[in-house]
Amino acid sequence: MRAARYYGRGDIRVDEVPEPEVGPGTVGIDVAWCGICGTDLHEYLEGPIFCPTHETPHPISGETLPITLGHEFSGVVYAVGDGVDDLAVGQHVVVEPYIIGDDVETGPESTDYHLSENMNFIGLAGRGGGLGEKIAVQRRWVHPIAASVPLDQAALIEPLSVGYHAVNRSGAQAGDVALVGGAGPIGLLTAAVLKALGVTVVVSELSPLRRQKALESGVADHALDPLATDVAAEVRKLTGGKGADVAFECTSVQVVLDTLMDALRPTGVLVVVSIWGKRSDFDIHRLVMKEIDLRGTIAYGNSHPATIELVESGKIDLAPFITGRIGLDGLVEEGFDTLIHRNETAVKILVSPSGTGL
Template sequence: MRAARYYGNGDIRIEEIPEPTVGPGEVGIDVAWCGICGTDLHEYKDGPIFCPSPGHPHPISGEDAPITLGHEFSGVVYEVGDGVDDLEVGQHVVVEPYIISDDVDTSEANMAYHLSPDMNFIGLAGRGGGLGEKVSVRRRWVHPIGESIPLDQAALIEPLSVGYHAYQRSGATSGDLAVIAGAGPIGLLLAAVLKAEGITVVMSEISELRRRKALDSGVADHAFSPAEVDVAEQVRELSSDGRGADVAFECTSVQPAMDTLVDALRPTGVLVVVSIWGGRGSFDMQQIVLKELDVRGTIAYVNSHPETIRLVEQGRIDPGPFVTGKIGLDGLLDDGFDTLIHRNETAVKILVSPSGRGL
């Protein structure tokens, strides 16, 4: 089968590799669509980061580069291993792409399995990936979806789950006012979750194209450019009592955006840092103290996929507007990575069909 293989910084190759063996307790998935994530771009430009370097295998997967990329994917079950009796061939599924040690409790009772030592991801640290035609995944991480969700849109369940977990971390409730800094893929999908939960969304974004996407897709109620207006003042004017937003989400890893959110929050508001920062950030500590703000981090998801899937199945979230391109493996670098690195305002999610059958 064909797969996109990560060898190192700037080195991704489309190669023929053996099909995976579906072992006991595993599910063989014929990949339909796989999204290109910002993490994949960081690995390509600046890595290895999550991907293990040659000669340095990941402590859980036991694999090192080259590895098959891709962790945002949907597909169809083509085989089930011994002991798997609750899924069947032909069923549509998505994957919660964790690589977690066998001694970690990954049940619904543990809301911290994603914080366990050496946690990593399928498609970044081994165990196959969605940028290969087929993958075998442990049953725990496979989530069935209704056929009412098109398989291309289903590939967005994984990044939507990132947004859902960030929403959970914020403690926001219906009727709250939220401000998001950054209308990139995660910012937009987070906004979709917030709107589904009855929260008013204000988007702060410099790019006119991204602001327009946020408004036209219906996931933002208001969108402002911080280069043109005082976003914090606009948020205060929109709030019911003039004191600011209840919650704020940082999705840029840019210091001025962080400063704007701290300013835009009401006293006792909650700031959730969603983006992964490549360097140190800072806070106006006086505002944090005098306004008694809560600052919370969030990483990936934990038991978030089932509820995210329900929101999509119920029609409360429409992933369709965020699928902005579809390509085959041969176009991965020129049509996929190059667009997202150099012309990222023009795209949200570019999906890859590893087999080419979806094109």
């Protein structure tokens, strides 16, 4: 089968690799669609980061480079291993793409397995990836999804779960006002979760296309251009001088973080969602004087079932956020290059590894 393999910084190749073995307790999945994530772009430009190196294997997967990329994917079950009796061939599924130590509790009541030592992701640290035609995944990480949800939209469940977990971390409630800094894929999907909960959403974004997408998709009530508007002042105006109740940093850009601090009300909550590749010049004095709660968030923990319910119930429509569909051979030129050099023109680009979805 064909798979996009990461060999190191700036080096992705489409290789022929063996089909995975569907062993006991695992599920064989024909990958339908896989999204290109910002993390994939970071690996391509700056990595290895989450990926292992050629010399040092990941401590859980035991794999070194090259690895198959892709962790935002949907597909159809083509085989089930011994001991898997609650999924059937032909069923539509998505994957919670974790690589977690076998000694870590990951049951329904666990809220911190994603913070365990050496945690990593399928499609970044080994065990196959969504940019291959097929993959075998441990049953624990496979989630069924209704056939009424198109498989291209289902591929966005994983990044939507990131937004769901971030909103959960914030404590936002219906009637609150939230400011989302950045309307890339994660910013827009975080906004979608907020709107589904009845929160008033203000988005700050440079790209006219992405501001328009935020408004047309209905996930934002207001979309502000930070070059043309004093965002913090406008948020205070919209809230009767109070400021936003919660804010979400989705860019890893210093000026965005500063703006969110300005726009929050005293005792507001600031959630940092983006992955920062450098240290922040953070204004601790302002945090102290406003008694701001600063919270980090990474990925998700037992968030997929609730996230899937939001989509299956129709509370969130993922269709507007898909702005491109390509095959595996166009991964770098049509996918990575667009998102690196012309990211203001796209939101989520999906890849069909077998080409059957095109």
